[in-house]
Amino acid sequence: MRLKQLQEQWLTKWDEMHSTIAWPHICLAAPFFSLHPDSGKVRSRPTILLVGKATHQSWYMDSFDGAKNKPISERIEEREEATRDFLEYYANNHRSSFWVLYRSLARGASVIWTNAAKNWRLPPSR
Numbered sequence: 017m018r019l020k021q022l023q024e025q026w027l028t029k030w031d032e033m034h035s036t037i038a039w040p041h042i043c044l045a046a047p048f049f050s051l052h053p054d055s056g057k058v059r060s061r062p063t064i065l066l067v068g069k070a071t072h073q074s075w076y077m078d079s080f081d082g083a084k085n086k087p088i089s090e091r092i093e094e095r096e097e098a099t100r101d102f103l104e105y106y107a108n109n110h111r112s113s114f115w116v117l118y119r120s121l122a123r124g125a126s127v128i129w130t131n132a133a134k135n136w137r138l139p140p141s142r
Contacts, residue, residue, distance in 0.1 A: 023049060023092045045073070046080035049095040050130040051103070053122070061126050066118060068131040072102065103129065 030047040037044055052063070076098040083094040107118055107129075121127050 020089075020092065023095070024088055027088065027091055027095075043074065043077075045075040046077045046098070047095055048075055048131045049092070049099055050128050051096060051099050052128050053126050061124065063126045063128060064121050065128050065130060066121065068114060068129060070131060076102075099129075 026047055026049075030044070034044050079094060079098060080091075083091045086094075106115055107122075109115075118127055118129065
């Protein structure tokens with residue numbers, strides 16, 4: 017099975033899960049797509065899969081919602097772009113132990129960062 021097929025299936029499954037959530041108390045973060053840092057290149061370095069504990073807040077739900085009526089290929093690109101944008105800042109600048117480990121591993125290997133979907137709670141209304 018090709019990556020794009022898996023991504024299409026994940027978007028379909030996410031849509032199905034999202035439609036069953038009891039709003040407004042619980043929300044499902046937008047789907048997370050991993051990126052391989054050496055995509056399309058001949059790989060000479062080992063690859064490490066680094067699994068994070070959770071996605072960042074709603075994981076760019078606003079931009080994901082904006083793409084919901086677009087063709088599946090554009091929805092996939094939007095999710096990849098969300099990860100790419102996040103990595104550009106956090107992978108190079110954030111000082112948490114997770115990102116310090118990421119940078120350390122990335123010196124000698126291709127690191128693929130991934131997370132699972134998560135529920136997140138809206139802040140209480142005042």
